[in-house]
Amino acid sequence: MRHFLTSLYLLGTFLHTLTKCTMSMKGIRNIGTVLGVSQPVETVPGFNNFIYSTKRQTFFKNEAQTGFCNQACNCSYVTPEDIISADASYSFTVYSAVYAIAHGLHNALQCGDGKCSDKITLFPYMVPTSLCSAECPVGYVQKQTGIHKCCFNCEICPNGTYINITDRYNCINCKDTQWSKKGSISCDLRVVEYMPFTDxxxxxxxxxxxxxxxxxxxxxxxxxxxxxxxxxxxxxxxxxxxxxxxxxxxxxxxxxxxxxxxxxxxxxxxxxxxxxxxxxxxxxxxxxxxxxxxxxxxxxxxxxxxxxxxxxxxxxxxxxxxxxxxx
Structure with a gap:
């Protein structure tokens, strides 16, 4: 905008393209087309009550020491209304990240009924594996069963087809001069057998x-x-x-x-x-x-x-x- 560049195509994340600060910048409408990658935002249940319950401490008014707020005393210079009125994409992103970590720890530690298993030791460097379905055997394709690509059913490729490593979701038909058995990963050339006149x-x-x-x-x-x-x-x-x-x-x-x-x-x-x-x-x-x-x-x-x-x-x-x- 400082160099008066127009007719451009800009690609940015949702934090840059959907924030109020970016949309209120002077001359933002003259730079061209802005493409932003966004994610769905949903209402976090109980978010307002949680903010009000954690912001009951004294409001801090000394702007010179705002960098030490929440470290030197139980105070904050941000009011609950400021957090609630902010863009919902921020709060939902934080909520999703925290929920993912908590859900992963819950499954890794085998928690349930208010307590976790004492027989499991989880180290900080261990990343829990999240799989909805196990990998399909060789010769099987993945048929998605839900909205997540990690959840699928395994189906064997029929005769005359094969599965390629570049496409795990579709069986590819063999050519007319080729053939294959069920569950094949490649096609074989057809061999013509006949009885010669000299037999x-x-x-x-x-x-x-x-x-x-x-x-x-x-x-x-x-x-x-x-x-x-x-x-x-x-x-x-x-x-x-x-x-x-x-x-x-x-x-x-x-x-x-x-x-x-x-x-x-x-x-x-x-x-x-x-x-x-x-x-x-x-x-x-x-x-x-x-x-x-x-x-x-x-x-x-x-x-x-x-x-x-x-x-x-x-x-x-x-x-x-x-x-x-x-x-």
């Missing part, structure tokens, strides 16, 4: 699939050669080729179970098998051979066979898509 079991399964395809193709050629014979016509005629073709195509899905998995491989594992094998079963149901057998069974058994066939299809779908809801 012995893979070769055996692929040979069996090619053998099935070869058998269906041979059967198709045999049916073409003898297409006009009664045996082929009684077996279904043109529908036989559809059944054999669907069996061959459904067998090809086996080859997509080997090698490094891709999106296309994962789709071709299930879609051809479900599609062509369902068509194959439908052809069996609607073939003339099944129609002849239905002459010897009643309607209820036909409905039962239909339900069983649907259950078979649902079972196959559930085995192929275990993580999806089919109904």
């Amino acid at each position: 012995n079991w893979a070769i055996l399964i692929m040979v069996g699939a090619w053998a099935l395809v070869g058998m269906t193709l041979s059967m198709s050629v045999l049916f073409v050669v003898n297409y006009n014979t009664p045996v082929v016509k009684s077996a279904g005629g043109p529908m036989c080729f559809l059944i054999l073709g669907c069996l061959s195509l459904s067998s090809l899905s086996v080859f997509f179970y080997f090698g490094k998995p891709t999106v296309a491989f994962c789709v071709l594992r299930y879609l051809p098998f479900l599609l062509f094998y369902t068509i194959c079963l439908a052809c069996f149901v609607t073939s003339r051979e099944f129609s002849r057998l239905n002459l010897f069974i009643n309607t209820s058994s036909l409905e039962a066979n239909s339900v069983q066939l649907q259950n078979v299809v649902l079972l196959l779908c559930s085995l192929c898509f275990p993580n999806r809801q089919l109904v």
Whole structure:
């Protein structure tokens, strides 16, 4: 203010920014913006009665000896009204500090019922520890239960998350290429495991699939050669080729179970098998051979066979898509 500085941003404590002396200074409104950090002030119960009871001694009027007041005699030059009318932030701060010390000593000495424990020795340099909740184990986050950050519940981080030392209050999700167990403090890279085409079991399964395809193709050629014979016509005629073709195509899905998995491989594992094998079963149901057998069974058994066939299809779908809801 002496140098006529304006448009400033000043930061101060509540003792400097909220006191009447500071607000009454000349030119204080021209220096700019003043930011003050304040704390809540509440009414101290019984404060006025306490001041009046401790200030009953003689009022000291000798201003020359005010520095020795309360030391040379039981007197004071400050009246109770001066203390009560002062800024409440002063009295509440002193009250909070004294109460904190008294409360800490009360707990440290295990006081109660008007007396303290004689078995505890408290030295002046010992600072009592005040903890609402114990520290959480590794892999747990702190969930605040009240207005105080020291009071919290411990919750374990679920699968796919981890806790970082920089943030004790939130579980962090792992990336799509990572994974973690419950209570982890870091994520691990996902390891892709698959059966290569050169594996012995893979070769055996692929040979069996090619053998099935070869058998269906041979059967198709045999049916073409003898297409006009009664045996082929009684077996279904043109529908036989559809059944054999669907069996061959459904067998090809086996080859997509080997090698490094891709999106296309994962789709071709299930879609051809479900599609062509369902068509194959439908052809069996609607073939003339099944129609002849239905002459010897009643309607209820036909409905039962239909339900069983649907259950078979649902079972196959559930085995192929275990993580999806089919109904």
